[in-house]
Amino acid sequence: MMRVQEEKKLTMEDVAKELGVSKTTVSRAVSGKGRIGEETRKRVLEYIEQHNYKPNQAAGEPVHNRTYNIGMVLQTDMLTSELPFFPKALKGIGETAEKEEYNVIMTLVDSNDFSGLVRVIENHKVDGMILMRTLQDDQPAAMLKKSGIPFVTIGLSDDPQIYQVDNDHVDACRELTSILLLKGMKKIAVVSGDRNHVINRKRLEGFYQAHQDMGIPYDASLIFTDIDSEAFACGAAERILQRSADCMIGADDLLTGYLLKKLEEENVRIPEEMRLASFHDSQLLKSAKNGITAIKFNIEELGREACKVLLRRMRGEEAAHITKLSYEVAMRESTKW
Template identity: 25%
Template sequence: MPVTMRDVAKEAGVSIKTVSRVVNNQGEITDSTRERVLAVIERLGYRPNLIARGLVTQRTYTIGLNIQDITNPFFPEVARGVQDMARAHNYNVFLCNSDDDPQEEIRTLQTLADQSVDGIISFPNRQSTVRLFAEENRPFVLINSDMKHPHVSQVMTNNFQGAKLAVDHLATKGHTEIGMITGQYLQESQRVLGFEAGLKAHGLTITPSRFLSGMPKFERGIEATHQLLTEHPEISAIFTFNDLLAAGAIQACKKLGRRVPDDCAIIGFDDTQLASLIDPPLTSVRLPKYEIGQVAMQRLLEMLEHPDQDFPPIHLDVELIVREST
């Protein structure tokens, strides 16, 4: 016979309600009681019946997480933050990868909706796509999107300030001819604005032909850097919109005989684990990746508990981590 919540309560000397509170991580319970109940759960091998629990609460206790590129080291760190917070509240995470493709993003979100997840955390490519699914009254937490909708909340990093910090750093190093390689995400519009504001603050010229965009991947970093330095040999520094692009930029500089940072300084964005492994180690704008995931999941839980409440955006700070590439 499977172990029941009643069995756990009897063995631990507590009420069934107390066991339920421990399992669901709810209510005020003393540490000693919680530890005693958890010890009994482990000893008896009790497993909560999520289906029965869902019938009572009208929830699946599963949330969806849509990321843009699982091969980008930025996203696994965010996903870990989501997973750890979800696990602490007895939720499962259904992970989907839209592969930087707006059409795949639609299919991904449809998959999550078909799975009847309680809510969704997403890095959106298109606001119109998310708006379509948000109309289903399903709680959405968007990361780095300022979309306004009754069922949508946002977790924002200060992308504008991050880009401006990068330009400030390059300008103080004496660089006046600076190129930029962007990706194609919604949040990057703020990085462009921050980059341009930094140039203006230092009296530097905004030259559109020095700004290239494309898929935010290593290969694109190589291609774009080769194009920038071939068409604009005067460029002495390049700001890229993620660390993969920056790694590609460094590789291209080596192929072109440009020393980093002596002949061309490189700055990335995200400060993933990759940044310290690149040769030379990469200067990068650090985003609080794990915290982004934790905060996003916490916000989704709050939206589930208070569906009629409006939640203001959460803003997280960034910082510039200076290494040897500048």
């Protein structure tokens, strides 16, 4: 008996490849939503009509309800205290989203007000979201998880079901601290921010690990946490100087800048009278007379990778649950011993 060969069903990827456009462009032409040139739309529609293409929702081709928006969730303080971080991360996210013809929109939240995020979720404004910070008590992550919207965090989480992209802060801070200990600095102080921010906990974890690995106890009286202003940072610096520490480490570039300013005001010579380092490098530290020892991260790459993972999730493709990016410890004049 002769068998009739079943014709292979055309996929969105087949259409995109044949026309030399992205799958997003094909999706927008079919759905009638999103940015697409009229000539391109017409070419796509003519092709799919000729070849009887129909979206395969089971294969991840749900085209009619897409918004072509990716959301970024930021806490309000990130627009000021982490200004050098934000534009670099946004650049990486934006460039990656643009290649797939997605727009990026921002949603602001703070510790007591999540109304903006609620509106975005309830009004179906985005196809996926990137949380720009993880928290110990992470209500935004819990809300997104409950909603079913694909999302990725920049920052680590204790929830193994959450897709996470971050720099390897524990290992980076462990390495820098180990180098300082090897140089002979035994009394090292750390000035850190909000303990509800997972990144601050990870940086301190690396600091503690370095001491444990080398069998050198750390001085708990030299660990300052929840420092959220210049005044508190300066107060911490005064106490560190009184306790004759060998070195100060700012957990981020902003806090390190405050410490640097205080040392300069007190005419404390760096590195002759006090060593100074930062667990995060940025242009905020470029004004120092002596280069500040710091950990360098590629923030644009962090944004790009987070967006790539999100796009894979939105397409229903496999993605790593945890992605950790590399770093570089830059030893400079400020920790010369």
